Amino acid sequence: NAGVTQTPKFRVLKTGQSMTLLCAQDMNHEYMYWYRQDPGMGLRLIHYSVGEGTTAKGEVPDGYNVSRLKKQNFLLGLESAAPSQTSVYFCASTDGQAIDYEQYFGPGTRLTVT
Amino acid sequence: LAKTTQPISMDSYEGQEVNITCSHNNIATNDYITWYQQFPSQGPRFIIQGYKTKVTNEVASLFIPADRKSSTLSLPRVSLSDTAVYYCLVGDIYSSASKIIFGSGTRLSIRP
Numbered sequence: 128n129a130g131v132t133q134t135p136k137f138r139v140l141k142t143g144q145s146m147t148l149l150c151a152q153d154m155n156h157e158y159m160y161w162y163r164q165d166p167g168m169g170l171r172l173i174h175y176s177v178g179e180g181t182t183a184k185g186e187v188p189d190g191y192n193v194s195r196l197k198k199q200n201f202l203l204g205l206e207s208a209a210p211s212q213t214s215v216y217f218c219a220s221t222d223g224q225a226i227d228y229e230q231y232f233g234p235g236t237r238l239t240v241t
Numbered sequence: 242l243a244k245t246t247q248p249i250s251m252d253s254y255e256g257q258e259v260n261i262t263c264s265h266n267n268i269a270t271n272d273y274i275t276w277y278q279q280f281p282s283q284g285p286r287f288i289i290q291g292y293k294t295k296v297t298n299e300v301a302s303l304f305i306p307a308d309r310k311s312s313t314l315s316l317p318r319v320s321l322s323d324t325a326v327y328y329c330l331v332g333d334i335y336s337s338a339s340k341i342i343f344g345s346g347t348r349l350s351i352r353p
Contacts, residue, residue, distance in 0.1 A: 168345060169328065170343040227273050232284025234284060235283065
């Protein structure tokens with residue numbers, strides 16, 4: 128049981144380039160989330176999904192797009208990267224929607240935009 | 242969601258008991274209190290959750306007084322490996338997890 132995995136672990140982009148971050152979970156969870164964490168800060172929710180084929184905006188969605196074509200995968204896309212998107216990106220999944228369900232996090236993707 | 246306030250940082254030594262207090266003065270009746278732990282270069286992981294009184298598991302204890310306006314995470318006999326950021330979250334069990342707010346947390350440093 129791998130839990131939540133993220134690909135890639137590290138990436139350096141130039142301003143204006145695009146990329147896709149992949150999150151995969153093998154726990155059959157319905158709910159998946161993408162967060163970003165800036166140095167010394169807490170996590171901020173970018174987008175989330177309540178099931179296959181659904182997505183919704185979180186607190187800081189601008190500049191990002193997501194897709195959930197398969198239940199086990201949640202993709203985060205940056206169409207035109209900006210230095211302000213330099214951050215560590217975490218994916219998480221839960222078994223239920225409510226706050227009392229434990230969130231399982233991936234190891235993170237460290238993205239630098241120059 | 243109820244706003245939480247916790248210390249920015251704490252220091253302690255190996256073998257000591259560490260208590261991290263979180264203030265949540267406007268906690269609502271349906272709110273639960275949840276703590277997460279984040280090691281450097283890793284994603285957060287769930288530690289413990291409670292509603293009132295005391296909850297204990299193999300990692301920590303959570304003390305919640307009767308008025309529930311604060312909670313204390315207790316880590317017994319800490320070791321260097323307990324160095325991490327600890328987040329206190331408060332939220333309604335009927336609310337979506339998309340409304341969870343991870344604040345800046347408490348950065349705990351354990352020294353030899």
